[in-house]
Amino acid sequence: MSATTSPGAPSAIGRPSSSPAYRFGHESSGAADEWSVEWKLKRNCSLAPRQLLGFYSVLCGLSLAIASFFWAFGARMVMPFAWVELLAVGAALLAYARHAADSESIALRDDRLTVELASGDRVERVEFQPQWVRVEPQAGDGSLVELSGQGRRVAVGRFVRPELRPQLANELRMALRHSMPGGRDGAR
Template sequence: MDVRDWVMRRNCSITPRQLAVAFSALSCMSFLVAIYFLLHGIWYVIGFTVIELAAVGASFIIFARHVTDRETVRLSDDCLFVELVQVDQVRQFRLDPRSTRVEPPSKRNGLVALEENGTRIELGRFLTEWKRREFAKELRIALASLRNKTEFQS
């Protein structure tokens, strides 16, 4: 029983902990500058600092929530298992590898589609266009190999 895995995830260059440290350093520096101006009578700078840090903090939170997003495809002899993780939502699909069709992206920036008995799953959100086509080709070859192996054993 051969098992083949593909894991596609975001390319995150910073961990949530590093992001928190960077935000803390940014916040300290911004507040030091704002306090300097506040002490010199320019009070409205503190308001802009709060607005700026709120916007940056909100964008950091959105980024941190998506760090663990991923798409996993596992092909075994009897099952094509697909798991899609986005923020807190996990969706899992079990497809029959003998009847699953792979459709490469049909248009620019399109996703790879898997279809089996009315179920359609789109994959490749974290891949470049070239890598999507390569993934579709690899998966199609792996499925064809599995079908041929099954036919040979029957």
């Protein structure tokens, strides 16, 4: 089942259907004529930290059971190597789990553009005035998207495939234009 609307027909949130459509972002309108677009860009993880802990527990149990079997039959060097192996795998999985929740959050509201970069336990937050923000590739095709203005710079798009980063940049530009006075059907 499909439905079509004519250009300029009101959408579900009371805006004309000619408003921008976002692939990466989510547009919303709230009370008191508040408009915003949010982008949540996250790492694509195959295992959640809880699943990773379960996997590691099973691996430890299996490896130590095999090492114990050989220990019982006189192969005394198997157990120390099993422990070294489990410690090395545990360190690698810990490094993976620490960055499993890394993300980039970009929020554009009427009066500011906020970018939050979470990497491990460190969170960096940068705020811009939308009318002064420049959106450009950092080095060329497929590179990160750089947001700059008011003496600050931040690179985003780490969790977007390189061939889709230009689309993210265009989406950010479109939203910034849309947030300007008169850019939202004269809503200001």
